[in-house]
Amino acid sequence: MSLTILVFAKQVPDTANITGQAMKEDGTVNRGALPAIFNPEDLNALEMALQMRERFGGKVVVCTMGPPNATAILRRALYMGADETILVTDRRFAGADTLATSYTLACAARKYGTFDIVICGRQAIDGDTAQVGPQLAEKLGLPQITYVEDVLEAGEKTITARCQIEGGYEIVKAPLPLTMTVVASANVPRPLGAKRLAAFKKAKTRSELIATHGGRDYEDANALAAEEETMRRKGLWIHEWNADDLNAEPNRIGMAGSPTKVKQIESVVLVGGEYKDIPPTDEAIRGLVHELIEDHILS
Amino acid sequence: MSKSTIGNVWVYIEQDEGKIADVSLELLAKGRELAAELGVKTEGVVLGGGVGAEVIQTLHEHGAENVFVADHPGLKYFTAVPYAKVIVGLVKQHRPNIFAFGATPVGRSLAPRIASELQAGLTADCTSLRIDEFEDRTTKQVMKNKLMQIRPAFGGNIIATIVNSWQDPQMVTVREGVMAMGTPEPGRKGKVTKVDVELAPEDLAVSILERFKEESSLNLKGAQIIVAGGYGVGSAENFKLISELAETVGGAVAASRAAVDAGWIDHDHQVGQTGVTVRPRLYIACGISGSVQHRAGMAESAKIICINNDANAPMFSIADYGIVGDLHAVIPKMIKAYKARV
Structure with missing residues (x-):
């Protein structure tokens, strides 16, 4: 048996570690000051894909939509064990909401060709919407299972998995191909392999390869083709697809393809609140507890 | 029309x-x-x-x-x-x-x-x-x-x-x-x-082979007193201190997302935008900096006590009582004071 597994991942600002520099003086977000990371639950999705490849055979393809430097997470996927990576990048994709994003990713999946399973992390930490997985399933016309914790079995035509539900779990059997979303409790993503790190740190997209030759004026097509061929053979080639490569309809991508519009952004300004300052001494804390009891807040 | x-x-x-x-x-x-x-x-x-x-x-x-x-x-x-x-x-x-x-x-x-x-x-x-x-x-x-x-x-x-x-x-x-x-x-x-x-x-085509579900014994929404721990608690072991205070004052244990993500406590206990929204009589926030998401889930509490060693923690801005200090020292003092109340 051989499963082709597409993992969709996102590079996100590390919102869990927002520091003072992350906000500009005018109260807006300074994106540049936030480290960009591999979205945590997408690492769980990748780990699940790698484990399935180990158990059932096949290959793992990781795709991300993002700016050119999102290749960082694709290289990380290669260090962990991915077989093939795809960067979907184009200025025309900018400003996409989840509907436009899922359309774009569906175009990428179709361009890739045939596959058995699409795996996404449940949600990304910068938006927490959990919408792209189910929307991608619908766009691809596939069944979906969400909140997957474990894959129990996979056959040629079906998969059996355990999924979280509110207050418990379900064991579900679903036909292939399908789309699933994975939760953080599913597994512990493996560390980067040292050998793979050495081998794949040279992995590049065409744009990155051209940049090593001094930038966009480099036009030696034959030399490029030869280099590309060598890199492909070594598994170092990161596919780079733009809106034209995907045959994407212009009015369904980026801002134009996004029904949700941001009307207003307010930075959160905290007004210095008036609170009663209790020193951390035995006496003061005793006083506080007594006050709360007298006010019937504690009994 | x-x-x-x-x-x-x-x-x-x-x-x-x-x-x-x-x-x-x-x-x-x-x-x-x-x-x-x-x-x-x-x-x-x-x-x-x-x-x-x-x-x-x-x-x-x-x-x-x-x-x-x-x-x-x-x-x-x-x-x-x-x-x-x-x-x-x-x-x-x-x-x-x-x-x-x-x-x-x-x-x-x-x-x-x-x-x-x-x-x-x-x-x-x-x-x-x-x-x-x-x-x-x-x-x-x-x-x-x-x-x-x-x-x-x-x-x-x-x-x-x-x-x-x-x-x-x-x-x-x-x-x-x-x-x-x-x-x-x-x-x-x-x-x-x-x-x-x-x-x-x-x-x-997707069939459910087996289903297990139980009512959660935890009722954060209905709790009148909540003691919540955040990243400042430091470890799963230290979370016992939060539970001890909760047990002493007859409250429920809650947590911020940072504490849940760190694996110190189960997600059922998470208060905030991606957790439960609560409105207790008393909310004791221990080592919780107070992100907007967390505050969205508890700002309607009748009284809020904030314990944090960072005097600039946003949580203080919505607190009724603030204790700037190490929660690991402050909480035992609270437990002691409550037990000696009569």
Whole structure:
């Protein structure tokens, strides 16, 4: 048996570690000051894909939509064990909401060709919407299972998995191909392999390869083709697809393809609140507890 | 009347073996408010296999003027494809203006699939909803009576107001506890609209082999006193101190997302935008810096005590009492003081 597994991942600002520099003086977000990371639950999705490849055979393809430097997470996927990576990048994709994003990713999946399973992390930490997985399933016309914790079995035509539900779990059997979303409790993503790190740190997209030759004026097509061929053979080639490569309809991508519009952004300004300052001494804390009891807040 | 009349406000009613999710009833209350402002009706949409009359009665009493009931053996438990198919059909037929879902695992799996097929905008985890006008900056078109979908974003550093600028429905999800549940009116009557359900075998391709579910013994929403720990607690081991204080004062244990993500405590205990929303008599925040998301889930507490060694923690700004100090020293003092109270 051989499963082709597409993992969709996102590079996100590390919102869990927002520091003072992350906000500009005018109260807006300074994106540049936030480290960009591999979205945590997408690492769980990748780990699940790698484990399935180990158990059932096949290959793992990781795709991300993002700016050119999102290749960082694709290289990380290669260090962990991915077989093939795809960067979907184009200025025309900018400003996409989840509907436009899922359309774009569906175009990428179709361009890739045939596959058995699409795996996404449940949600990304910068938006927490959990919408792209189910929307991608619908766009691809596939069944979906969400909140997957474990894959129990996979056959040629079906998969059996355990999924979280509110207050418990379900064991579900679903036909292939399908789309699933994975939760953080599913597994512990493996560390980067040292050998793979050495081998794949040279992995590049065409744009990155051209940049090593001094930038966009480099036009030696034959030399490029030869280099590309060598890199492909070594598994170092990161596919780079733009809106034209995907045959994407212009009015369904980026801002134009996004029904949700941001009307207003307010930075959160905290007004210095008036609170009663209790020193951390035995006496003061005793006083506080007594006050709360007298006010019937504690009994 | 012209066809430009706006559609009704719909609430997806999540029920499991006859038990209606609280969030669905909370959304009916909010839906009524929005519908009154728009001059339209509030309607519920319930799917299941054997939906009982008492479920429908409860929905009427909580403000649904009409309930669409899709009853079919294949809809007994939630699976995405048949549920989405039935609801998409209903939306195309009746054209609701607003469609709200609880942000439960079911709502978060179902609403996006429906939105994708309808090409409708969907905003997750709204903390506030209201009606206002919206000017599309690109087209300069002014739209009246649009739903303002308000939610914290970008790690809680900003509050965004989002609008669906395409055609209806305007779809949102809302967490349990964010909207207040209304008081039911016993005996209130309403309409019931039976939905014809036609499902093909391929719609039912995902089957549930086994199902385990238990009522959580934890009732954070109902707790009058809550002791909550954050990243400042430092370890799973140290969380015992939080439990000890909670036990001493007869409260429930809660946590911030940072503590849950660190693996020190189960997600059931998480308070905040992506957790539970609570309104206790007393909330003791220990080592919680107080992100917008966390505050969204507890700011309505009657009294708030903040314990943190960082005097600049945002949590102090909403606290009634602040103790700047090491929680590992402060909490034992509180326990001691409470035990010696008489």
